Amino acid sequence: MELKLYVDRLSQPSRAILIFCKANGIEFEEVKIDLAKHQHHSPEFAEVNPMKQVPAIAHGDFKLFESHAILIYLASAFPGVADHWYPADVHKRAKIHSVLDWHHSNLRVVQVIIVKCERIAVGYIFNSAIAIERGLPLNLQAAAKEEKLLSESLAKIESYWLQGDGPFLLGNEKPSIVDLSLVCEVMQPEAADESEHERILSPHKRILKWIEDTKNATTPYFDEIHSIMPLAREKIKELKVQASKP
Numbered sequence: 001m002e003l004k005l006y007v008d009r010l011s012q013p014s015r016a017i018l019i020f021c022k023a024n025g026i027e028f029e030e031v032k033i034d035l036a037k038h039q040h041h042s043p044e045f046a047e048v049n050p051m052k053q054v055p056a057i058a059h060g061d062f063k064l065f066e067s068h069a070i071l072i073y074l075a076s077a078f079p080g081v082a083d084h085w086y087p088a089d090v091h092k093r094a095k096i097h098s099v100l101d102w103h104h105s106n107l108r109v110v111q112v113i114i115v116k117c118e119r120i121a122v123g124y125i126f127n128s129a130i131a132i133e134r135g136l137p138l139n140l141q142a143a144a145k146e147e148k149l150l151s152e153s154l155a156k157i158e159s160y161w162l163q164g165d166g167p168f169l170l171g172n173e174k175p176s177i178v179d180l181s182l183v184c185e186v187m188q189p190e191a192a193d194e195s196e197h198e199r200i201l202s203p204h205k206r207i208l209k210w211i212e213d214t215k216n217a218t219t220p221y222f223d224e225i226h227s228i229m230p231l232a233r234e235k236i237k238e239l240k241v242q243a244s245k246p
Contacts, residue, residue, distance in 0.1 A: 001060030003028040006048055008035045009228040012108075012188055013067030014055040016180040020071060022221040024081045068100045071177040084174035095170050099161060099178040107153040107185050147200065154186065158206045167213040175217045183214045191232040 005021065005028050007014035021028050033039045033054050040052045049056035049065040056065040059077070064070055075086035087093055157169075161182075164171015169178050186207060189200045201208060215222040 001062075004031050004058045005029070006031045006033050006045065006054055006056040006058070008033050008040075008054050009225060010035065010191075010232055011054050012184040013181065015187075015225045016177075016184040017055050017057075017067060017070055017074070018225050019184070019218050019221050020074060020085070020177065020180055022225070023218045024074075024078065024085070026074060026078050026081075068104070068177075068181065071181065075177060082174070084172065084176060086177055092170075096176055096178050099169060100181065102161075103178070103182055103185070106156070107150075107182060150189075150200065151203075154201070154204045154207050157182070157186075157210075158204055162206050162210055167210065168217075169210075175214055179210075179214050180218070183211055186211065187226060187229065190226070190229040 003021075003026065005014075005017060007018060007030060009015055009018070009032075018030070020026075033045055035054065039045060040049075040054055045056075046052055048058055048063055051065060053065065055067055055070060056063065057070055057073075059073075064073055072086060075081050086096065161169045162171075166173040168175045169182065170176070172179075186201075189197045
């Protein structure tokens with residue numbers, strides 16, 4: 001069956017799924033859903049994911065959305081995926097699910113605000129620049145709060161999830177799907193300028209080492225998929241210049 005990945009590489013969970021497939025030799029067709037052009041709201045994409053969010057997949061007639069569910073499915077459905085990505089051991093799987101659940105309620109979504117009567121998940125990058133592109137006011141106060149919450153989540157990863165003998169989450173010797181899911185989230189400050197990126201990540205030495213270890217474990221695909229980040233950085237710089245104009 002043909003596997004189609006409906007993704008935007010600016011989307012953190014989209015990048016995690018792309019890296020996973022490439023690292024495990026899973027053949028797929030990448031279908032770009034350009035969020036900036038609102039392609040995720042098209043009727044065609046709604047047939048794949050009625051929630052109108054990326055990523056989503058179609059594996060033959062089977063359709064699935066939500067990145068954690070997709071990673072679990074891919075690790076389970078395709079032969080040849082090494083056990084360390086999603087172990088058969090039920091206790092190890094339970095630990096993986098606990099990290100994934102923590103991710104969605106902490107690192108992934110740290111605040112929900114009401115904008116024009118619409119509930120939208122927001123983060124540091126959104127409030128510090130991207131809001132302008134969507135015709136919303138720049139909210140530096142919210143951005144500062146998001147940065148604080150992001151730093152708290154990074155500290156929690158260091159103090160809890162990265163404890164153990166191994167270099168990966170849960171003390172594992174090899175990466176699992178949680179490493180890809182969380183590391184792509186942590187990489188999002190790469191879209192900020194260098195000073196912001198340095199301020200946010202430099203205090204977290206174990207995070208920086210974990211990023212490097214995950215990158216090395218998935219080379220060359222990690223760098224390939226994240227090569228879009230410098231382009232995003234330039235775009236955000238343009239948006240901030242616009243915001244500074246009267």
